[in-house]
Amino acid sequence: MTHPRFFGYGSLVNLATHTYPDPTPAELVGWRRVWRHSNAFPVAFLSVEPCPVTTLHGITAQVPNADWAALDERENVYNRRDVTDQFTSQTTVYEANPDFTAPQGTKHPILLSYLDVVIAGYTTLMGDAGPAHFFETTTGWVPVIDDRANPRYPRAQPLTEQTRTCVDDALATLAVEVRPSV
Template identity: 55%
Template sequence: MTPRFFGYGSLVNAATHSYPDARPARLGGWRRVWRHTSLRPAVFLSVEEAEGSAIHGLTADVPGADWTALDIREGAYRRHKVSVTELPGETQIQAQVYAVPEDDEIAGLRHPILLSYLDAVVQGFVRVFGEDGAAGFFETTAGWDIPVRDDRDAPIYPRAQLLETREREIVDHHLRALGCEIIEGEVPIGKATAPAP
């Protein structure tokens, strides 16, 4: 049987990868969280176990069980075996999910979210799960009390996508609703920004 992964962020956007047989899915008992490490001057989207929570995403095949390319793409992450529910048939399967180790997080470090990355993630959710699915992404992700670096005009994220007008409006709407601070310019590694009030 071909192994599968569960993607919950940029991997939901099929334009950012070529893994076959992508299917909508739900992972129960986990939530998304932004993790701050010393590996780069931007925060990582990760997951952690959270009783009573569930997140949507995509599963896809890893042909030949060759995890090498995906492990390189997700270099800051470690794989975990999980039970996932594929939709709409509610089929239970085993998959792997990538998570940044909690021990790698540095207390007090507050890197920004790259808007080019967030755009790609939300575009994936809109195209797979609709606008309600995009809203669900924001609702099931913890740690929005950090700045968002606006790099849309010169994307830093290597798999940045061009958004349609409505997709951009959805991203901007949710960031405003969350009260996120939008910044321009680089925040160097190791520089902590003040928490939102």
């Protein structure tokens, strides 16, 4: 039996945040990451959107027995979008559901604990090139809330000094404002 797969491009790249079998490095051509704002919660989250000149690095992993329930619950503000044409088996990517997306002017902040998890995953996946790729292929940057001392992201992971330095340096280079947590 061939199990369907999903393409992970954010926190799903960090294998410490899930147990889906057979995680494999992969590329998704014609898409980029974008920070979206939600009407369901007051922070920004990652999504994807078509972009013909961008290729995203990430992972694919199996969804055993096509049981999407747990993954759909985790990704509850997203819709599954079929991208099988780019892979050798049925594969989907999660894209922000417009029903849960707030107007772009909302400017909900990014949780630093969420960004740290994503970058740690990309470091594991691709070494030093992973975080650079992430920052180059992500748009829609808004201020970041430094919640490292008390992470608000539910799948926060222990932070290495390497990840801390990488994220802090990239945010400084991008001139993204980092605000203290309140």
